[in-house]
Amino acid sequence: MFSDRHFITKPGGMPLGFPSSGDRGHETPVEAMFGRHVRPLRAGTTLLLEGDRNDTIFCVMTGWLSLSKSLCDGQVQIIDFAMPIDIIDPAAADGTTSCVTVEALTDGAVAAIPHASWVRLTEDWPEARHVMRSMDAARAARRAERMLRLGKGTAEMRIAYALLELCIRLDRVPNMPSNDFHVPLTQQQLGDYVGLSSVHVCRTMRRMARNGILTMKNHMDIRILEPEALAELAGIMREDLRRCILPF
């Protein structure tokens, strides 16, 4: 039961940036690799726990994943979301254990590829390394922006930034930015992403809505009414952010 809104390629299609056969019947080696390892995923499934042994990387085909860590008292921090196109390497420095918990937030599909196979594949294909660098840089930039606001920003800034970031990541069509989007998250999860309690997330978003900056419908269908005002709150210009956190 895949939800359409989370598709960025059709099922089985190639993520942007990787060479594709263009659906003409024969597969590229990368398509073959992904195809061999792809598996469906139900919302709520845990793929991996922090500290688990793991030697695979994940490529998200459809749906959203969360990468999180938690404290012994049960508090959770979501480190990042992964959506279609994203390739996740959960490995810690030792290369054999995962430093994050990986969970499916929605139904979807993901390819779990043994790291060794992935390395072998990219050996023969320098372009892939170029694509990976771009993805790595985007991920790092995104996390750094959020870390800045986690450390020094107000609740309003953190939430405004998070919404802007997600809005940008969800933009399908370049040069045709949309201000309407859906995030498959509860306020609790959004709070875990920006380091706030769900109560304060609620209050803050409600205030933004009251001020005419955005509207919210049935659990997180968001429409940004005043992109400029939101960017102002987030402390960044939309186009700058887009350039920094979007690969390709």
Next chain:
Amino acid sequence: MFSDRHFITKPGGMPLGFPSSGDRGHETPVEAMFGRHVRPLRAGTTLLLEGDRNDTIFCVMTGWLSLSKSLCDGQVQIIDFAMPIDIIDPAAADGTTSCVTVEALTDGAVAAIPHASWVRLTEDWPEARHVMRSMDAARAARRAERMLRLGKGTAEMRIAYALLELCIRLDRVPNMPSNDFHVPLTQQQLGDYVGLSSVHVCRTMRRMARNGILTMKNHMDIRILEPEALAELAGIMREDLRRCILPF
């Protein structure tokens, strides 16, 4: 005027993990590359500002650098410290601008290598890519641990963690952990690292000292008296952390 305590290789030596000529007079290609681009650095120098055009990566030979971002109101968040061995790629997703400000915290030396040269060099040398993956994983794990505490941890936990992290990164001799170390930081900078005001950093560290967990001498010479208690406050076991954030 290099301060001895910041050397991890002797000047001009190769960082751990990279093949070295062993000082027998002829250079490996990597040594040659680093040597060609190395330059000395004085404490306080800014190498790069957030948003600057940049197509180089940096390899820290000696000294400490900080990677930071700041809000328009002037508040600073230090994203990470870089020390000898570390290779920094400050690029944002567009590949041509830097997403962080890079500053020298101490005197030292760095090699600034054009990204294209670095890619060419590693094309011929798959091992380097392996080393880089290990470094990337260590960096990501470190930042994720800190992000967790930035979002969900108390001041005490953030500082305990930061001290433990720095202590581990400064350990020279594997299997011979030391609890004595120096961090070339003001309390203000430590606060910028963990998202706290300098005043609160002071109070919190003083409390730890009062409780017999550590001692501090002349601006940040730290001795951990109770490693177990500090790890408890930080919410992590020292050996686990070491394995996750130390490459090689």
Next chain:
DNA sequence: CGCTGAGTTGAAGTATTTCAAAAGCTGTGG
């Protein structure tokens, strides 16, 4: 000696959390 910058301490202010209760929505079974 008087300056400067960092660290220290107290008191007041503020942002955010926690606790608690109620309201809204969704699916399930009678």
Next chain:
DNA sequence: CCACAGCTTTTGAAATACTTCAACTCAGCG
């Protein structure tokens, strides 16, 4: 169709962790 359970959201009130402001100390340095 209703009743009910379970979950998320919403709102208020009290508690708390951290910041800000301001004054003072201390060490290094011309």
